[in-house]
Amino acid sequence: MIIKEFRELRRDRRTMAMLLVLPILLLIIFGYAANFSVESITTAAVGPQADVVAANLPDFFDVTEVDPSGDASTAETLLQDNVVDVAVDTTTQPPTAYVDGSSLFTAQAAVSVLGRLGGGITVDVLYNPELITAWVMVPALTGLILMFIGTVVTSIGLVRERENGTLEQLAVMPLSPTSVVFGKIVPYFILASLDMVVVTVLGVMLFDVPFNGNPGLFALGAALFLLVVLGIGVFISTVSQTTGQAIQLAFFFLLPQILLSGMIFPLEAIPWGVRWISYLLPLTYYTMIAQGVMLRGADLASLWAPFLILSVMAVLAFGGATLRFRRDLAPESPATPSRPGVDA
């Protein structure tokens, strides 16, 4: 029995990879990623004393913006647009340090260091004044939940056609591969969208998370994110023969998103050796959009980058998945063309 099990395992390469490679990868990636300590914080100094404050702030504050002509609204805009995490306004006496509360660990670190400076600076935490964890987590969690549902359910839905042998029936029907893919995706898209609304509304109601931004912008970001997620679901289904394989692959894909998307550990705290993976993950950009719109009330002008990247990802994921699915449904052009009957 033991020998038989080993023989079967040896031929199940995915499970073997999961058993042998995954633990090492997880240890290395998550070991480096699991870091709450923020080493430095991007900071702006505005107002007449901006240069003086910038020069006197501890090295922990990485001053990237100095605007002597700015004021409190300039500082807030810099935070809202996620240009910096802390903006010091020197038009007040003493100066006021505005802290972006939507970046939880960064804000906690900033408040702690600023507190140690004594009364020389007033601290004002914006967007999440009490630094409540749920306010930061809920927007990202909506994405994680949808990613889980979207990827797994879509991939299983398509693999089921393959397992039941009905995929071949679809292939011989006069349906274009694209219309088959869309036909399979649209119901999941609608259901996942409903899920999105329910999860977001419940999140806002149960955890008192503010919704400061434009719901339409949030919906657009969520729709783009869903397209990426569903495209990945289709892609997983094209490389899986069974439901078990599809679920296994979906987890391979989901696991890194939890720890590397900035949802739990701040991106700034993840070393670049691992952080580059974060920037390949759709949840990273959804989290930026969701936290930006819900907490900071950010607009498209400040969130254009994550929107653009999610759009590119949606095109790539959906395009790639459709192409692979086409290959499943309609075999490549033959070396010698076959004759449809009417031409024979």
Next chain:
Amino acid sequence: MTFGMERVSVRLGNVAALEDVSFEAAPGSVTAIIGADGAGKSTLLRCLAGLVEPDEGIVVRPHKQDLGYLPTGLGSWKSLTVDQNIAFVGGAYGLSGQALVDAAEPLLEHAGLTGVGDRLAGQLSGGMRTKLGFCLAMLHVPELVVLDEPTTGVDPVSRVELWRMISDAVASGTSVVMATSYMDEAERAASVVLLDRGRAILTGSPAMLLSNLDGSIVMTSQPANRERAWRSGSRWREWVPAASDLTRPTDAQPVQPDLRDVSIVAALRAADHVGGPR
């Protein structure tokens, strides 16, 4: 329109799944594809249906609108009811409303599926589900219908009903190409293609194949040559080639050969020819 293959070869990875296969499937006729497991029957059918394109040769098939296909398995969506299966497949072929009812009703009636329209396909018996699959493949009255072992694992009564439906399809002019593991079914076909390791080693009508048998078949309880003999009930059948000086069994009793005998003889000859295992 005659469909079929001309010198078709298909490679699946490093394996030659079909090699130089040719056959014709005339309108209003049944072509039976027979052969041992792994001989290439399903690949041939999938290639004919357009699911696998040939590496060499020409496949003559109708457009998708005029092609029906029943894959191995049960050929319907088990989470949909019988009516929903019919509506979905009919819709794909542009059938709806009265046209769909007119197309589906006679098929469902012949399949004995009248009155079960609201039952889930997954709750039907294997035979009923196969018949539903056949109805789905025939709904749009295709010029060519490709059936992959539709009667395997089906009870004798359902087999009879399936054959009645196949006969109806043939009567309406449809060309039926089907794989089967039952020789009695192959004998009912207008033509037979016997596959052996991807090659068509026999092609023709059952009558022609029987009359072209080289030598004779004898019944014996003590075969003279085990390599040319096979079990038949409690006794043996043995092939005695025509131009052969081999010893005949002492109790040799000539019998009328059937398609099974012809197939076995062809496989024995092919194994001799390619020097493969018997």
